[in-house]
Amino acid sequence: METGDNIKEAVDVLQQLGLKEYEAQCFVGLSQVPSGTAKKLSEMTDVPRTRVYDAVRVLESEGLVEIQHSSPQRFRAVSMSEATETLRNQYDARVDRLQSALDSIQMDTDDDESSIQEVWSMAGSTAIENRTNTLLSQAQSEVVLVIADESLLTERLVAKLNGTDDGVDLLVGAVSESVRTHVQDVIPRATTFVSGLEWLHEGDADTDETAIGRLVLIDRSTILVSSIVPSTGEEHAVFGEGFGNGLVVIARRLMSQGQFTADN
Amino acid sequence: METGDNIKEAVDVLQQLGLKEYEAQCFVGLSQVPSGTAKKLSEMTDVPRTRVYDAVRVLESEGLVEIQHSSPQRFRAVSMSEATETLRNQYDARVDRLQSALDSIQMDTDDDESSIQEVWSMAGSTAIENRTNTLLSQAQSEVVLVIADESLLTERLVAKLNGTDDGVDLLVGAVSESVRTHVQDVIPRATTFVSGLEWLHEGDADTDETAIGRLVLIDRSTILVSSIVPSTGEEHAVFGEGFGNGLVVIARRLMSQGQFTADN
């Protein structure tokens, strides 16, 4: 059922946004009718009638629902645009509060006696994309980027690449010729090539091995390699810094062995 | 203690953003130090050492923390800007998903045999501000606005007011002369006045009565009145639509009795 799934999806997202199940269901229910009573709502959702009142009251206090104090009470959802706006404002406000709370806690500046030989792991596509961005901003002389999948070439990434300093060499590799030409189109100043690294696209369909997502090498001294785990589709990454870092050394070695072949 | 409170605040906000207590504490702990082990973390926060691992693993999967798989493992938080960016992206993505899920559910268009004599209540400053905005957009001929407190005159509200169609009369009332002149400054095209309604600012300090926050009357047929509950500081509002609506009638009556006196 089409709408049924969408309803479930909406309830789901609302719960992720912090609403309880009853609250989410009531809100979605109300968003389908101009207004409704507790009875009507409990019929169209599977919220027990006696609990509709609680749920709706919470929703009202959060600015998502209006209540008419008549008998029977009537409820109605605020407009979609008002609701999403309210939710977004709420979250933005929270992130802002977090930011200022953390800002006011100064960090212990024991130097991190580290960097060399450390390999860090992280996960999550957005986080990895953010890190990629941060790294690109730090580039002084060279950026080597290999992307396995066209979908990873987001607008934001393209913008960032095009915005890098002119003194920075931009080498962008793709796994296939078609992706390469596309990359060359959107990032004219880059030197593009088709990666000669076979292991980059092991794990396509047939094999169940994890495939490489992106590879970022900055100034030959910082590297990030991500992979997509086939079962969940999640993106994981490893990250190393420092010219002498083992991971970085390996990456340089691979390059100098001519595995990366520039085509133009 | 200054930072102690800020730490609590940060943990609190992170929980509101969906993290569990241990996760929130670990993240805040890590954000105070370049990198740390489970032991160190459990000492600086009050997360049991044996549970640091779980918490940090979740944080990693959410892109907020990096893990170095050595022995002992070392953890570090991503930079503040990356963290807030990741969180914000995550939330925006959710709100977007909600929007499209709800969009695809069309609403039952049984006419709402309503409007007249209905009074709805809602709560939450942002929601009320959003509704105010929506109402201002709908104005055809006249807007009467009375604000009790200068703080309610947000940038957004001012922009909205200045952006209303020229054919719409703009009457803005303030509770004091000083607020009035300020209003006149930022909204030149408005006709401003000092509200003669004493009950608007009953409940200042001494009395514990709830004070009126804002009063919005659109085209003499839609009204919204909000009040601030003194104990919690929350803003609540009542809202009525339709020329014949009781609340609207009362509002018109008050106006025509000369309670609102234009000064210029």
Add this chain to the structure above:
DNA sequence: ATTCAAGTTCACTCATTTAATCACAAAAAT
């Protein structure tokens, strides 16, 4: 006035989730 039904609130149980503790194996350090 009394009764009845619908509307509403409240209190309580059960299930799930999360916090907190413990026992133990593996790894490092002494």
Add this chain to the structure above:
DNA sequence: ATTTTTGTGATTAAATGAGTGAACTTGAAT
């Protein structure tokens, strides 16, 4: 070799939320 750290897993306890039913209002109908 022995003793401390480090990491995993299981287990208990506390808190939260879902689900249910009794009881109390209210307004309409007898």
